Amino acid sequence: MSKLKLATVWLDGCSGCHMSFLDMDERLLTLAELVDIVYSPIVDTKDYPDEVDIALVEGAVASVDDEKKIRKIRAHSKMLVAMGDCAVAGNVPSMRNPFGPEPILDRAYIETATIQPQIPCVVVPQLLRVVKPIHEFVKVDVFLPGCPPSADTFYTALTALIQGAPLDIPALTRFGA
Amino acid sequence: MSPTVDVKTLTIDDQEVSARAGQTILEVAREHNIDIPTLCHLDGLSDVGACRLCLVEIKGSNKLLPACVATVEEGMEVSTATERLQKHRKTILELLFAERNHICSVCVANGHCELQSLGQSQGLTHIRLEYRNPELHVDASHERFTLDHNRCILCTRCVRVCAEIEGAHIWDVMGRGIDSLVITDLNQPWGESGCTRCGKCVQVCPTGALFDKSKVGSDHPKYPDFLPYLNLMREAQ
Numbered sequence: 001m002s003k004l005k006l007a008t009v010w011l012d013g014c015s016g017c018h019m020s021f022l023d024m025d026e027r028l029l030t031l032a033e034l035v036d037i038v039y040s041p042i043v044d045t046k047d048y049p050d051e052v053d054i055a056l057v058e059g060a061v062a063s064v065d066d067e068k069k070i071r072k073i074r075a076h077s078k079m080l081v082a083m084g085d086c087a088v089a090g091n092v093p094s095m096r097n098p099f100g101p102e103p104i105l106d107r108a109y110i111e112t113a114t115i116q117p118q119i120p121c122v123v124v125p126q127l128l129r130v131v132k133p134i135h136e137f138v139k140v141d142v143f144l145p146g147c148p149p150s151a152d153t154f155y156t157a158l159t160a161l162i163q164g165a166p167l168d169i170p171a172l173t174r175f176g177a
Numbered sequence: 178m179s180p181t182v183d184v185k186t187l188t189i190d191d192q193e194v195s196a197r198a199g200q201t202i203l204e205v206a207r208e209h210n211i212d213i214p215t216l217c218h219l220d221g222l223s224d225v226g227a228c229r230l231c232l233v234e235i236k237g238s239n240k241l242l243p244a245c246v247a248t249v250e251e252g253m254e255v256s257t258a259t260e261r262l263q264k265h266r267k268t269i270l271e272l273l274f275a276e277r278n279h280i281c282s283v284c285v286a287n288g289h290c291e292l293q294s295l296g297q298s299q300g301l302t303h304i305r306l307e308y309r310n311p312e313l314h315v316d317a318s319h320e321r322f323t324l325d326h327n328r329c330i331l332c333t334r335c336v337r338v339c340a341e342i343e344g345a346h347i348w349d350v351m352g353r354g355i356d357s358l359v360i361t362d363l364n365q366p367w368g369e370s371g372c373t374r375c376g377k378c379v380q381v382c383p384t385g386a387l388f389d390k391s392k393v394g395s396d397h398p399k400y401p402d403f404l405p406y407l408n409l410m411r412e413a414q
Contacts, residue, residue, distance in 0.1 A: 088302070089304060092282065098278065098310050098313070099312065135303060145302055145303070170301070174296065175282075175296060175301075176287045176293060
């Protein structure tokens with residue numbers, strides 16, 4: 001059997017889900033026999049590949065760039081997994097939603113700046129007014145809540161997804177786990 | 178001679194059970210280890226049927242009844258876990274999660290929250306509804322406790338425990354529908370209200386809406402089990 005192509009993506013999240021993914025430790029070697037990681041913050045590939053079997057997406061959709069990425073990922077992935085509470089529910093990045101992006105930008109770039117207070121407007125992508133979970137933009141196949149989902153959750157879920165075995169997610173994890 | 182007891186015989190999930198007249202379906206179900214999920218119900222407080230999680234089906238009726246307030250009747254055939262009920266329960270929980278800002282990961286009640294654990298036991302992995310993201314305030318004016326409207330599900334346990342058990346009736350509900358808020362006194366800050374500082378409302382709150390200021394992170398288990406004992410001791414006097 002040829003190896004499945006696995007991608008991991010980092011949108012508006014803290015990278016904690018990726019850290020927890022790496023916490024699988026030696027079990028990563030077992031996984032590496034089943035999948036090739038073709039795209040990831042820990043792999044030096046610039047562009048999202050045309051054909052990915054399983055995409056794990058960390059983070060909420062918070063900017064125009066995130067939105068563009070998630071649509072591209074969906075178009076080129078057979079199975080899309082929302083990894084962690086930010087991707088599943090918005091979580092901490094969505095805490096700005098009741099106020100909108102302006103007060104947050106002011107706080108970060110004007111009020112607390114010691115030199116050259118100014119809100120960046122070039123190179124960095126524009127923030128969306130409301131931070132949303134990824135399923136509000138594209139179809140998500142598997143939801144893996146948790147902040148972050150534990151390494152055990154990752155291993156059990158990934159092994160099941162790779163082998164097409166049944167997977168009882170609420171038995172493994174929950175919001176805030 | 179003991180007074181005659183009016184006994185009703187009924188079935189719950191095809192199990193034949195007998196009950197005293199006036200008992201609720203929920204009481205009888207729990208006596209027979211049949212689990213019906215609840216959120217606004219708490220042993221020791223009156224029931225208001227606010228959360229609708231305990232809805233059950235009665236054979237021959239189109240109406241779904243809240244098991245916490247519906248009383249048993251002779252020959253009743255009750256179902257507690259049909260596909261239709263499970264669908265409704267999931268939707269109710271999703272509505273609660275979408276209505277206010279429940280950010281489990283940073284909530285003081287994370288790991289000790291009844292909404293969170295019900296979400297898990299009812300099989301929620303995500304919320305299909307759009308989040309409302311309302312702007313709600315936090316009242317930290319009280320010396321010992323904090324009220325965070327972001328986490329409140331309007332179960333009114335705090336209102337009931339304060340009025341019925343503590344006898345102070347500091348808590349009440351203001352506004353209507355989606356604008357409803359729990360308030361202290363006539364919407365005065367909690368710290369300036371007539372609060373007796375007993376803390377019962379904090380212990381019965383199912384989420385992180387009411388919490389003790391001495392608790393940080395997600396280290397806030399709550400102990401509402403004192404209520405039935407307190408009632409029992411009072412009745413014994």
